Amino acid sequence: MIDWSEHDMRVSRTELKKSHERLQQLAEPLAALSKKQMKKLPASEYFLDELTALADISSANARNRQIKRVGKLISEENRHDLVDTLFQIRFSPEQAAKIEAWYTRLNINDESTLKQFVKQFSASERNSVYQLLLWIEYAKHMNDDELLAESETDLLSYIKEVAILSNLG
16 A cells, blocks of 8 residues: 655656657657658647658757757647557557557556566666556546546556667567
8 A cells, every 4th residue: 555645746857857858769760750651640740840851850960959859849749649650650560469568567566567667678767667657556546537547648658658769669
C-alpha cells in the first residue's frame, strides 16, 4: 500500500525536461520517413512542412535548431496519435504486440519487471517509468477516471517512444 502523504504528485522539472528531450529525439525518425509516410501522420500542414524542411537540412547547426523546433511542435500536435502512427510505421504487427505487452506487464510493485524493461529499452529510464506507474496508482487511489485514462495513455505512449528511440525496429 502506498502512503500518498509521502508523495508530492507534481511532475518534476527533470521529468518535464526528459519528456521534452524525447520529443526532440523523435524528430529524427519522423524526418527519416518517406514523403508518402509523412502524409499519413495525423498532424497539421504546418508541422509537416517543418518536418519536411528538417529532412532537407544538411548543416549540423541548422539541423539541430530545426530538430528543437520540430520537438516543440510535436508537443503542440496530438503527440499520442503522432507517436502511435510512427510506432505503427516502424514496427511490424508482431513486434508492436510484443512491445505493447509491456503495458500490462509493468507494475509499480514489481521491481524485476521494471528492471527488465529498462534493460531492453536503452532509451528508457527507471525513474520515468516509475513516475508514470505512480500516476496510474494515484488516479486509482483518487477514483479519478479522467486522470487514470490520461495516465494510462501517457504510459503507453512512453513505451512506444522508448521503443522507437531504442532502435528496435
